[in-house]
Amino acid sequence: MTTDSPGARAQLAQKVTTELYDAVKRLWIKHSKAEDARDLDGLIATLAEDCVYEIVPTGQRWEGHDGAREFYTTFLTAFPNVHFDLRDIVIGPQGVIEVTQMSGTHRGVWAGLEPTRKKVSVLIVIHFPWSSTAGKFVGEKIYFDTAEFTKQLSE
Numbered sequence: 001m002t003t004d005s006p007g008a009r010a011q012l013a014q015k016v017t018t019e020l021y022d023a024v025k026r027l028w029i030k031h032s033k034a035e036d037a038r039d040l041d042g043l044i045a046t047l048a049e050d051c052v053y054e055i056v057p058t059g060q061r062w063e064g065h066d067g068a069r070e071f072y073t074t075f076l077t078a079f080p081n082v083h084f085d086l087r088d089i090v091i092g093p094q095g096v097i098e099v100t101q102m103s104g105t106h107r108g109v110w111a112g113l114e115p116t117r118k119k120v121s122v123l124i125v126i127h128f129p130w131s132s133t134a135g136k137f138v139g140e141k142i143y144f145d146t147a148e149f150t151k152q153l154s155e
Contacts, residue, residue, distance in 0.1 A: 014093040014132075021091060024130055027137065028096045031128070035084075040072055048134035057146045058111050068139070078115070079104035087123070095130035095137060099123065102144075106153055113153060120152045 034042030053062040053071040062071040082104035090097040103121040124144040128137045
């Protein structure tokens with residue numbers, strides 16, 4: 001992640017305040033609404049300039065606002081009907097962790113895979129690290145079962 005993202009021990013030491021909790025929650029809601037509306041400018045407005053988008057199991061990485069735009073443009077082209085069904089969420093001074101069921105139809109190139117036109121539904125975990133300096137998210141770290149994802153696209 002960025003240099004602003006502290007290690008786990010420093011994250012544990014961060015003080016939780018009602019104001020900070022509310023700020024993180026409000027920005028996550030704004031981010032989620034912008035994503036649902038496919039509002040790219042609204043999404044970017046929730047991110048620090050040095051944000052990093054990382055798909056952990058594939059090693060893919062996009063940096064900065066331009067990288068975030070590329071990530072979302074590519075992702076939303078690959079899965080234009082994507083839907084997220086939120087299952088669990090944790091909000092704190094370190095950011096947000098969400099567990100969500102992602103479903104959609106693979107209609108564009110994604111992670112080097114040509115479009116299959118197949119439906120996919122996978123459980124994903126997304127970490128939105130928080131920058132107390134910027135008062136925004138410093139990107140997303142996305143985790144999912146690549147074997148299950150690939151299996152669904154090849155069936």
